[in-house]
Amino acid sequence: MAQQGNLTPADELWMKDLTLVFVFSGGGDGGDVGDGEGVGLPRKRVLLGMKKRGFGSDRFNGFGGKVEPGETVEQGAVRELKEESFLDAQAMEPRGQIYFEFEGSPKVLHVHVFEATAWTGDAAESDEMRPEWFDVASIPFDRMWADDRFWFPRLLAATPFTGYFLFRGEQTILTHVLEDGGDVSFDRLRTTALKQLQEQ
Numbered sequence: 001m002a003q004q005g006n007l008t009p010a011d012e013l014w015m016k017d018l019t020l021v022f023v024f025s026g027g028g029d030g031g032d033v034g035d036g037e038g039v040g041l042p043r044k045r046v047l048l049g050m051k052k053r054g055f056g057s058d059r060f061n062g063f064g065g066k067v068e069p070g071e072t073v074e075q076g077a078v079r080e081l082k083e084e085s086f087l088d089a090q091a092m093e094p095r096g097q098i099y100f101e102f103e104g105s106p107k108v109l110h111v112h113v114f115e116a117t118a119w120t121g122d123a124a125e126s127d128e129m130r131p132e133w134f135d136v137a138s139i140p141f142d143r144m145w146a147d148d149r150f151w152f153p154r155l156l157a158a159t160p161f162t163g164y165f166l167f168r169g170e171q172t173i174l175t176h177v178l179e180d181g182g183d184v185s186f187d188r189l190r191t192t193a194l195k196q197l198q199e200q
């Protein structure tokens with residue numbers, strides 16, 4: 001049986017809502033207007049940001065952050081995309097949900113993953129992020145959070161997903177579960193993931 005580590009009992013966990021937004025381009029120079037017609041078509045490039053400070057710094061990621069009191073998750077996603085990349089989203093589609101638990105912490109990050117399916121503007125560097133377009137065939141997974149390589153294929157295929165990842169520190173995934181469907185119960189995913197950990 002594997003070491004269970006310092007895990008928080010289920011009834012002491014609490015959730016914090018965060019957003020994570022991805023923008024794709026079908027080609028062009030990255031400054032094109034997202035026309036919303038790209039869904040279902042091959043995605044050529046994805047806009048990622050190099051996080052310059054704070055949680056997850058020195059990694060590439062989508063754009064996002066904490067949902068503020070009084071706003072919906074989607075409004076938070078639109079706001080954070082604008083603050084961090086200067087792009088204006090006209091339409092957002094939910095693509096998945098990911099729960100991140102960190103060994104020794106009762107706080108679970110509930111990350112709502114969106115695709116901005118229609119957007120305008122030119123991506124530009126902000127205080128928090130340095131944006132860069134990547135070909136979808138060469139996404140820099142070794143410079144991203146360790147979980148991204150698991151769920152990115154579903155994001156690229158626009159297949160709804162829900163995931164649970166248990167981290168030790170910020171580098172090591174102790175166990176994870178990823179399922180199709182955009183709204184799988186956290187409790188079920190966690191139970192499955194912890195059972196897997198026990199059996200390792």
Ligand SMILES: Nc1[nH]c(=O)nc2c1ncn2[C@H]1C[C@H](O)[C@@H](COP(=O)(O)OP(=O)(O)OP(=O)(O)O)O1
Nearest residue numbers: 018019020054055056063064065066100111145148
């Ligand atoms: N394991 C993980 N894998 C991943 O791909 N993204 C993660 C992640 N853990 C957190 N994130 C994302 C969610 C969110 O978009 C961002 C962290 O947001 P935070 O609000 O903590 O940081 P910020 O410094 O952006 O805060 P604010 O802008 O003040 O809200 O990182």
